[in-house]
Amino acid sequence: MSWFQKLKSGLSKSSTKIVSSISSVITKRKLDDEALEELEEALIAADLGPVTAAKLTASLAKSRFDKEVTDEEVRGALAEDIAIILDPVAKPLEIDRSKGPHVVLVVGVNGSGKTTTIGKMAQHYSAQGLKVMLAAGDTFRAAAVEQLKIWGDRTGCKVVARETGADAAGLAYDAIESARAEGADLLLIDTAGRLHNKKDLMAELEKVVRVIAKLDASAPHNTLLVLDATVGQNAHSQVETFQSIVNVSGLVVTKLDGTAKGGVLVALAEKFGLPVHAIGVGETADDLKPFEADAYAKSLMGLAD
Numbered sequence: 001m002s003w004f005q006k007l008k009s010g011l012s013k014s015s016t017k018i019v020s021s022i023s024s025v026i027t028k029r030k031l032d033d034e035a036l037e038e039l040e041e042a043l044i045a046a047d048l049g050p051v052t053a054a055k056l057t058a059s060l061a062k063s064r065f066d067k068e069v070t071d072e073e074v075r076g077a078l079a080e081d082i083a084i085i086l087d088p089v090a091k092p093l094e095i096d097r098s099k100g101p102h103v104v105l106v107v108g109v110n111g112s113g114k115t116t117t118i119g120k121m122a123q124h125y126s127a128q129g130l131k132v133m134l135a136a137g138d139t140f141r142a143a144a145v146e147q148l149k150i151w152g153d154r155t156g157c158k159v160v161a162r163e164t165g166a167d168a169a170g171l172a173y174d175a176i177e178s179a180r181a182e183g184a185d186l187l188l189i190d191t192a193g194r195l196h197n198k199k200d201l202m203a204e205l206e207k208v209v210r211v212i213a214k215l216d217a218s219a220p221h222n223t224l225l226v227l228d229a230t231v232g233q234n235a236h237s238q239v240e241t242f243q244s245i246v247n248v249s250g251l252v253v254t255k256l257d258g259t260a261k262g263g264v265l266v267a268l269a270e271k272f273g274l275p276v277h278a279i280g281v282g283e284t285a286d287d288l289k290p291f292e293a294d295a296y297a298k299s300l301m302g303l304a305d
């Protein structure tokens with residue numbers, strides 16, 4: 001399978017839903033007010049959000065109002081406009097090897113896919129020849145540490161870990177020192193997604209960031225928020241919550257293969273404008289894909305490359 005085919009098959013639940021709802025609205029008919037309204041509703045139902053849905057239908061009306069249209073033509077036009085929305089946020093993560101190590105803090109709620117994403121990134125960057133190290137900063141859950149160690153074994157990357165309940169900031173500090181000593185290029189730090197309450201989570205993440213900065217004032221160089229696409233519109237409040245705690249520098253959206261809510265990424269791009277570095281379309285190491293605006297927009301609309 002080509003890269004595009006894999007992306008398309010990963011997003012098939014989302015595109016099947018969108019394609020069928022668009023084709024039920026537009027079966028060779030005039031693009032009148034009623035059709036536009038139904039189309040807008042279909043886009044909102046596909047998690048693109050009311051603001052984006054309104055913007056997309058307005059753009060369509062501008063070029064095609066009162067004209068005979070086919071559903072494929074509508075999907076093509078929507079894909080073009082969606083790609084324009086996504087283009088400014090589609091930015092691969094840039095690793096600066098001179099940082100020695102480039103430090104990436106990975107945050108997100110429990111189960112969003114943080115650990116899996118770190119494992120996939122470890123694989124990706126190791127394959128590019130970078131020396132990658134992992135820090136098991138979710139000291140709150142023993143299973144999270146174990147899971148990261150499994151990814152460490154799988155990808156041949158060293159994992160810095162401590163016993164359950166250990167101080168996460170202290171662990172992050174050790175991990176940076178160890179990464180420096182080993183000459184690592186990239187350090188990926190996992191974090192806890194849930195503590196007893198938001199106040200605890202906030203205190204922990206703030207402390208981790210503070211302690212990291214003691215060793216390197218420019219670190220963390222990236223703070224990635226991992227979002228599970230299956231939560232749909234709840235992703236918005238997760239972004240707001242984490243933005244209030246840490247300086248979120250970019251997003252990774254996971255589990256796009258298991259949901260019809262792939263449109264949420266368009267709504268997130270429109271609302272927050274945060275870089276989307278990669279997307280998860282499965283559980284294996286190869287299932288982290290670069291986020292490309294045009295390919296994503298076409299896949300979402302069920303179109304060929």
Ligand SMILES: Nc1nc2c(ncn2[C@@H]2O[C@H](COP(=O)(O)OP(=O)(O)OP(=O)(O)O)[C@@H](O)[C@H]2O)c(=O)[nH]1
Pocket residue numbers: 108109110111112113114115116117138143144147192193254255256257258279280281282283287
């Ligand atoms: N289908 C699919 N499953 C995924 C993807 N990313 C992660 N998962 C699965 O989602 C589940 C949770 O992922 P984790 O990586 O453990 O999530 P986490 O955020 O680290 O969660 P905690 O360890 O509980 O804090 C696991 O079963 C993963 O295999 C994806 O892109 N697609």
